Amino acid sequence: MSPPKKPLKVLLASPRGFCAGVDRAIQIVERAIERYGRPVYVRHEIVHNRYVVENLEAKGAIFVDELDEVPDDRPVVFSAHGVPKAVPAEAGRRNLLYVDATCPLVSKVHREAERHHVSGRTVVLIGHAGHPEVVGTMGQLPAGAVLLVEDVAQAEVLEVPDPDNLAYATQTTLSVDDTIGIVAALHRRFPAIHGPKMEDICYATANRQAAVKAIAPKCDALVVIGAPNSSNSMRLVEVAANCGCCKSRLVQRAADMDWGWLAGASRLGITAGASAPETLVDELVTACREHYDVTVEEVRTMEESVVFKLPRALVA
Incomplete structure (x- = not known):
């Protein structure tokens, strides 16, 4: 016994x-397979979860790293994390049928960054280097227009071209508490910095x-x-x-x-x-x-x- x-x-x-953005992204891949047939290509993991990815692979999705792996005659879905502007531009150049599954809250950060750039401000992006969302957000603007800050220590030594023309945005998946500290450091060093009307963290x-x-x-x-x-x-x-x-x-x-x-x-x-x-x-x-x-x-x-x-x- x-x-x-x-x-x-x-x-x-x-x-x-x-979350709603992940649920939407998965539905987009499933609907695309229903509408266009198998296979549907997906640039990068649609969301960061192997169980989800493997389920979608079983239904007819093929996950790739870059667009050059996508045949000209098949549709491609962009992941929920967002992509640099160069990606849809290249898809358009090739006449690829593409569907953008970028989370609407990430798209909001993209629009904010573009608005600040048009207003002549350098954008400080709080986020993790190399994360797909950060790569996508930085890729909305020309090289050098976005400065990445990962922690308070980097915020304390950040050098900017014009302290009076500065704005910040954040990756949507950060620690709320950590981000508060980084934002506080930026405000102390650059009192004129512009921030989002509502916090970017989703x-x-x-x-x-x-x-x-x-x-x-x-x-x-x-x-x-x-x-x-x-x-x-x-x-x-x-x-x-x-x-x-x-x-x-x-x-x-x-x-x-x-x-x-x-x-x-x-x-x-x-x-x-x-x-x-x-x-x-x-x-x-x-x-x-x-x-x-x-x-x-x-x-x-x-x-x-x-x-x-x-x-x-x-x-x-």
Whole structure:
């Protein structure tokens, strides 16, 4: 007879998982496959989640790094992270049929950057170097028109051509708390700097961070379901640690869980990044039940009702 399972209280953060921009991007790929047939090419991962990518591959999507891998006679979808202007320009030059799945909140940042550039301002972009969203945003303007700042230390030594003609924008998936510090440093050094009317960090990123803050102090350990290249997921791990749950980590799915790491914990927090489907949360809770006597409590800090429209070309 097997020994009784140890009790484990699971605190589920809510909101968690898919945001409206991710849901829209996935629907765009699925609708494109329905409309144009297989295969439909997608430049870069549509969102940063292997489970989502593999599901779409099974339906007929082919993911590529660059446009030169796309045949002239097949449609291509641009990822939710946004692309530099040179990408749709090249697609147009080749007469490729393309659908832009850029999240509307990222497109808003693009428009802000363009508006500031037209007004003669240098744009300071707060974000992570090399992230597709940052590459896409910087690629909206000519080389040198955007200066990237990743942390407070860089903000403190930033050199700008004209302190009186300056604006800032941010990547949408940053830590809210970290960004506040960077913005404060920029305002102190450059009092005339222009900022967005509403913060660029997306509602879903902020809401998921707030939900983690609500449960982290009550947890012995906290797991974020998401991909290591997902900025918003990695920020959730950091938020949990900063809010008192030092034992926090990223897990892509239940099969990757290190149960030895969980030893000694009686209260486990679970959340999911904005590009991770709820299926993977259910999968992890089920796996927990195989090892523990689990009770689940959902801690909801906010209701979300945001929905983004699909491109007209895929709706008619």
